[in-house]
Amino acid sequence: MAHHVQECHWSVPTLLMPRPYWLSAWDEPWSCWNDRDIKVLPSTEGCQNCPLFRERAIPHRADGAIPPKGAMRLRQL
Numbered sequence: 001m002a003h004h005v006q007e008c009h010w011s012v013p014t015l016l017m018p019r020p021y022w023l024s025a026w027d028e029p030w031s032c033w034n035d036r037d038i039k040v041l042p043s044t045e046g047c048q049n050c051p052l053f054r055e056r057a058i059p060h061r062a063d064g065a066i067p068p069k070g071a072m073r074l075r076q077l
Contacts, residue, residue, distance in 0.1 A: 003049070003050060005041070005047045008032075008047060008050070008053055008055075009055065009056045009057070010033055010034040011030055011056075013029060013030065013031070014031045014040050015029070017033070017038075017040075021038065028040040028042050030044055036052070
């Protein structure tokens with residue numbers, strides 16, 4: 001079964017990683033922060049058959065996404 005980087009528990013957008021990792025975000029947008037090591041990913045092809053793959057409990061999402069026209073936006077308290 002093929003896995004995707006966006007669905008993996010260990011995947012982190014490289015831009016959100018601590019320094020110096022985030023400096024690689026332009027060329028390597030995803031990082032793998034698993035129990036064994038931290039590495040930036042030059043390609044996400046290795047994620048498809050990764051033995052460390054673990055399903056993400058909460059999917060990545062874009063906070064502050066633009067709602068469709070006419071939709072009401074609720075404020076968080």
